[in-house]
Amino acid sequence: MQILSDIAEDLKLIRRRRxxxxxxxxxxxxxxTANAILCxxxxxxxxxxxxEVQEMVSIADSLVLNIGTxxxxxxxxxxxxxxxxxxxxxxxxxxxxxxxxxxxRTESCRRLLxxxxxxxxxxxxxxxxxxxxIASEVRGVESIAADNSPERVALALAETYGCTAALTxxxxxxxxxxxxxxxxxxxxxxxxxxGTGCMSTAVVGAFAAVQxxxxxxxxxxxxxxxxxxxxxxxxxxxxxxxxxxxxYNALHSLxxxxxxxxxxxxxxxxxx
Amino acid sequence: MQILSDIAEDLKLIRRRRxxxxxxxxxxxxxxTANAILCxxxxxxxxxxxxEVQEMVSIADSLVLNIGTxxxxxxxxxxxxxxxxxxxxxxxxxxxxxxxxxxxRTESCRRLLxxxxxxxxxxxxxxxxxxxxIASEVRGVESIAADNSPERVALALAETYGCTAALTxxxxxxxxxxxxxxxxxxxxxxxxxxGTGCMSTAVVGAFAAVQxxxxxxxxxxxxxxxxxxxxxxxxxxxxxxxxxxxxYNALHSLxxxxxxxxxxxxxxxxxx
Amino acid sequence: MQILSDIAEDLKLIRRRRxxxxxxxxxxxxxxTANAILCxxxxxxxxxxxxEVQEMVSIADSLVLNIGTxxxxxxxxxxxxxxxxxxxxxxxxxxxxxxxxxxxRTESCRRLLxxxxxxxxxxxxxxxxxxxxIASEVRGVESIAADNSPERVALALAETYGCTAALTxxxxxxxxxxxxxxxxxxxxxxxxxxGTGCMSTAVVGAFAAVQxxxxxxxxxxxxxxxxxxxxxxxxxxxxxxxxxxxxYNALHSLxxxxxxxxxxxxxxxxxx
Numbered sequence: 001m002q003i004l005s006d007i008a009e010d011l012k013l014i015r016r017r018r019x020x021x022x023x024x025x026x027x028x029x030x031x032x033t034a035n036a037i038l039c040x041x042x043x044x045x046x047x048x049x050x051x052e053v054q055e056m057v058s059i060a061d062s063l064v065l066n067i068g069t070x071x072x073x074x075x076x077x078x079x080x081x082x083x084x085x086x087x088x089x090x091x092x093x094x095x096x097x098x099x100x101x102x103x104x105r106t107e108s109c110r111r112l113l114x115x116x117x118x119x120x121x122x123x124x125x126x127x128x129x130x131x132x133x134i135a136s137e138v139r140g141v142e143s144i145a146a147d148n149s150p151e152r153v154a155l156a157l158a159e160t161y162g163c164t165a166a167l168t169x170x171x172x173x174x175x176x177x178x179x180x181x182x183x184x185x186x187x188x189x190x191x192x193x194x195g196t197g198c199m200s201t202a203v204v205g206a207f208a209a210v211q212x213x214x215x216x217x218x219x220x221x222x223x224x225x226x227x228x229x230x231x232x233x234x235x236x237x238x239x240x241x242x243x244x245x246x247x248y249n250a251l252h253s254l255x256x257x258x259x260x261x262x263x264x265x266x267x268x269x270x271x272x
Numbered sequence: 273m274q275i276l277s278d279i280a281e282d283l284k285l286i287r288r289r290r291x292x293x294x295x296x297x298x299x300x301x302x303x304x305t306a307n308a309i310l311c312x313x314x315x316x317x318x319x320x321x322x323x324e325v326q327e328m329v330s331i332a333d334s335l336v337l338n339i340g341t342x343x344x345x346x347x348x349x350x351x352x353x354x355x356x357x358x359x360x361x362x363x364x365x366x367x368x369x370x371x372x373x374x375x376x377r378t379e380s381c382r383r384l385l386x387x388x389x390x391x392x393x394x395x396x397x398x399x400x401x402x403x404x405x406i407a408s409e410v411r412g413v414e415s416i417a418a419d420n421s422p423e424r425v426a427l428a429l430a431e432t433y434g435c436t437a438a439l440t441x442x443x444x445x446x447x448x449x450x451x452x453x454x455x456x457x458x459x460x461x462x463x464x465x466x467g468t469g470c471m472s473t474a475v476v477g478a479f480a481a482v483q484x485x486x487x488x489x490x491x492x493x494x495x496x497x498x499x500x501x502x503x504x505x506x507x508x509x510x511x512x513x514x515x516x517x518x519x520y521n522a523l524h525s526l527x528x529x530x531x532x533x534x535x536x537x538x539x540x541x542x543x544x
Numbered sequence: 545m546q547i548l549s550d551i552a553e554d555l556k557l558i559r560r561r562r563x564x565x566x567x568x569x570x571x572x573x574x575x576x577t578a579n580a581i582l583c584x585x586x587x588x589x590x591x592x593x594x595x596e597v598q599e600m601v602s603i604a605d606s607l608v609l610n611i612g613t614x615x616x617x618x619x620x621x622x623x624x625x626x627x628x629x630x631x632x633x634x635x636x637x638x639x640x641x642x643x644x645x646x647x648x649r650t651e652s653c654r655r656l657l658x659x660x661x662x663x664x665x666x667x668x669x670x671x672x673x674x675x676x677x678i679a680s681e682v683r684g685v686e687s688i689a690a691d692n693s694p695e696r697v698a699l700a701l702a703e704t705y706g707c708t709a710a711l712t713x714x715x716x717x718x719x720x721x722x723x724x725x726x727x728x729x730x731x732x733x734x735x736x737x738x739g740t741g742c743m744s745t746a747v748v749g750a751f752a753a754v755q756x757x758x759x760x761x762x763x764x765x766x767x768x769x770x771x772x773x774x775x776x777x778x779x780x781x782x783x784x785x786x787x788x789x790x791x792y793n794a795l796h797s798l799x800x801x802x803x804x805x806x807x808x809x810x811x812x813x814x815x816x
Contacts, residue, residue: 035784466579
């Protein structure tokens with residue numbers, strides 16, 4: 001399948017080029033997302049000061065914005081960095097952590113989506129639903145339930161903001177408005193470690209740094225991360241602490257063969 | 273013993289209800305305390321912006337305030353969140369990290385204790401002693417020595433602020449002014465990993481989210497955490513890195529049977 | 545060799561005295577550097593508020609400043625803490641994370657180096673080169689290449705700022721202007737975990753808290769950390785997640801015999 005060889009090729013590119021992924025992210029997962037980026041083969045940098053974000057963007061290959069522990073000054077820095085990224089032409093990836101839980105989070109995401117050209121939004125069902133005004137239930141930063149099909153929510157986001165929606169859950173859905181992919185990789189243990197959603201966004205950011213099609217980059221990042229989760233789970237039993245450690249090992253050791261043998265991707269045109 | 277079946281019942285409730293524990297905590301342990309809360313079965317959320325803490329409290333089941341890397345704006349946010357929690361009627365749990373080491377820390381704790389109804393204070397001997405003006409020695413955030421019996425210090429805190437004191441050390445003491453409990457669970461390796469005190473506070477916060485009696489919630493949280501420490505130690509040798517990983521595994525796998533077979537709790541009336 | 549017995553003696557002193565290492569460091573590695581300090585045997589404290597840093601310095605034995613996720617207020621706090629440390633006579637150790645990548649980082653380091661007496665600068669080749677105006681290539685916080693020999697760069701820094709340069713890489717170089725040491729310990733896996741550079745700085749900070757000669761403290765810290773890396777690698781295969789865990793285990797279990805049997809240090813006068 002073309003998509004599998006593309007992912008394998010992108011993985012090779014990450015490890016050869018070592019793109020720099022600039023993150024303005026939350027305090028909870030700074031270390032974890034940086035290690036995920038390093039393990040998949042790219043280089044992470046965390047930088048949030050208004051005084052330097054534009055300069056850091058100037059040497060970066062993609063920009064990941066994550067609102068997990070936001071405050072107003074950080075949002076301003078995200079806007080400044082995002083505008084620099086748009087101007088330079090590198091992709092902006094947004095993780096709307098906890099959107100729907102508070103007005104600050106929902107409105108900050110909407111501000112970012114309106115002031116910036118965001119290439120990819122990676123979130124869970126409730127977060128993404130809140131950004132398109134679809135009712136959902138969020139518990140802090142966890143999606144509990146939403147009354148709508150994830151495909152419909154992903155499509156609504158893609159159409160509303162002209163971006164690629166990368167919506168993770170038991171099955172992940174990626175939609176850019178015209179194409180829809182489902183990815184059936186991953187493992188329930190991913191829900192038992194804090195920040196694995198943020199880590200998946202960071203890995204998508206690494207792929208977006210070498211793959212210019214956001215739809216393809218999203219599929220590649222979520223598939224690679226999901227397969228790494230499966231490999232890590234096979235070495236962990238039902239032990240989240242051990243799984244967390246093995247997840248880094250699996251991201252680091254992930255091979256092109258792992259992609260070919262384990263990927264469960266289905267791509268179709270958006271049905272109307 | 274009634275207390276053991278209560279703890280077992282509370283543990284079951286946490287895993288069934290998945291209460292949301294809102295944390296305003298320090299940068300050093302954000303990830304670690306969030307993972308401890310998730311592993312015991314509750315849901316963590318970290319949120320500190322003045323613009324959203326009240327709204328986050330409105331969906332939370334308990335509020336943990338931890339001053340480990342405080343700055344003035346964060347204390348203001350803690351006060352705002354604490355007042356919202358008081359109004360809503362959910363418990364506020366305070367971890368006075370490093371109280372006694374600097375005036376800012378001691379005075380910030382006293383401010384929180386005077387402006388808020390704090391249900392539980394979880395700290396070490398030197399920290400708690402400093403809050404009631406009893407001489408102690410603190411080295412940064414580590415309690416080195418204090419000239420007073422922990423029981424007396426716990427009682428003084430409970431009486432001064434009308435809260436439950438959960439004072440951890442080789443033996444933990446919980447006192448609400450009329451009742452005193454000692455808990456002889458735990459393991460020396462807990463002192464060799466940064467943030468285990470903060471993690472124990474977070475776990476107490478998870479129990480307080482389902483158990484309305486702060487005295488019972490404190491005993492339950494410290495007992496569960498102490499037993500998890502013992503289980504983790506049995507799999508770790510004298511290796512703090514490994515122990516840290518096993519601690520998450522043990523919190524996740526902790527059973528009601530573990531509580532019944534390993535708890536070492538003694539409860540009595542406060543002697544006068 | 546005198547140097548080996550000095551390192552062994554310093555390691556013993558750290559574990560007997562348990563000096564307090566005050567860190568004003570970046571969000572990404574706060575937990576990791578604190579654990580490294582605790583595992584080697586010292587006590588860490590993280591504190592950044594302008595309102596308390598001077599008071600925290602007053603009980604500390606060394607001060608580590610790390611600019612990894614800096615913002616202007618943090619730099620001001622570093623200056624205040626550093627002046628208090630200078631006045632008290634405890635060593636200041638600077639980690640210029642990402643110097644050369646942005647003007648804010650480069651200029652902040654130069655400000656710290658001009659307003660404070662910095663005992664030791666621990667950085668990689670590109671970072672240190674940027675502080676003495678030597679051309680280099682930096683990718684975010686990673687040193688990619690520099691056209692100059694690390695010995696020359698280390699000497700230039702030592703001469704320019706009157707400090708000890710501790711320049712890490714495949715081989716580490718320590719130079720105080722008159723003496724030059726090379727240390728051939730360490731392992732490639734250290735480059736596959738985020739924050740190991742920062743951890744090495746923190747461990748140097750622990751040694752500087754008991755060893756008054758910054759040149760000797762730098763050699764001791766880098767040697768101890770490098771050997772711990774080798775021990776950790778021998779238990780990890782090519783698995784960075786496992787290596788990260790084993791690194792804490794190795795710092796904790798490091799013995800004087802490990803120093804004697806594994807240290808690869810060469811000391812000479814600076815050739816002119």
